[in-house]
Amino acid sequence: METFHKRLRAGDPKAVARAITVMEAGGSAAANLHRALLPSTGAALTVGFTGPPGAGKSTLIDAFVAELRKSGRTVAVAAVDPSSPLSGGAVLGDRIRMGRHTEDPGVFIRSIASRGHLGGLNESIQPIIDVLDVAGRDVIVIETVGAGQSEVEIVEVADVRVVVNAPGLGDDVQAIKAGILEIASILVVNKADLPLAARTVRQLRSMLALRRENDRNVPVIETVANSAKGVADLLEAVLNLAPRAPWERQARRRARVHRLVAEAAAAQMRRRIMGRSDEAFFVTLARVEAGELSVEAAAHALAAHDQEPAPESSQQTTVSKQNEPVT
């Protein structure tokens, strides 16, 4: 164990890869490893790239990583692609666009299947990021699955969020207005050499102009990922937005742990309740079916006390009182 942890902290790619596999698998091995790693996290800058399929996220990341390497920073990329809802399998092809980094030891790329998780990422993305952080990577780039409106989970795991748009999606820009554009720290119009690019930039700027004053200040950057045009500007903008102050980093870290605990609690509760098949529990379900108890009230009692809600009038919660028929 000592040697594995030493190798991991020294950034040995084999140990890093194995640790990610453990996190992906979940369970007690992942929980123990994550606990051991958490105190050493927080040094890396995490940058999330999201946007609709085909906007050029992978190609832009390829150019962005090259720019980071020029500046001497070490990089890890965690690229998430969807798992098949039918077979559970996946073809992970994001790194096809990142071929030039294949042999650079300063770039560690891992393809991650979403494994049924919604939200654009993988259920274990935070522990995976923490592995890469502890392994000493300066910058961790996260690529979401091609995202539309609700894949906004990246907001919770990335320090800086880059939303990549492509010209010619035209009205689609309008369509996604209420979704991922709102979470952007930086808006990119990629493929800026295409004819409709200027119009897309205008659309984004006018969208920003409608916001409250404090939320307007989102850089809009034009890039051509293929030729690295605008990528230096993108890096500069990202570094400008990186949380530097210790209190800011500490606040983000606390928020992450808060969310992780809440998610784990929900998952445990769900597993426990889904696993119940005792008589008392079925009585509760029957009461819900019969309209004697609301779903909310039953859930509240099960979650808060890990026991059956009291049979009749001794219910303490106001929720359940409201919903119980007067007897």
Added chain:
Amino acid sequence: MTNVDVRPLRVLVTKIGLDGHDRGSRIVAAYLRDAGMEVIYTPPWQTISGVVKLATEEDVDIIGVSSLATDHLIVPKMMTALREAGLDHVRVVVGGIVPDEEKGALLAAGVSRIFGPGAARDEIVDFVAALGRQSRSDRIDEFSEVNS
């Protein structure tokens, strides 16, 4: 620990050398995806050192090398490089055109099987699945090292 065994197999489907005929590798990638595996797909023209780094980072159980234009002759070198990198558990299968008289050299170098033209979907999928389980069972010790 128990989830370890049910997690999807991870397979690298790739082509090394100068052979650019990638139709076959795409079809096999889709077969394996439909069988519930996670396929890391690369374009053709990979180098041996690139494949080793890829296999390491992606923590794959199996590498499938497609070869349709005599590039199978560098597969033994790839096998050596994998062993040198400590990836002994990774199983390798080759698919494509390999002349009978050269199959021996590949199998002697540690290739688990060579699939030729006409190999059926089920034949490939079943073999890769069984091979992946072998690769996993070779590594149980390493997983418990993390866990302990």
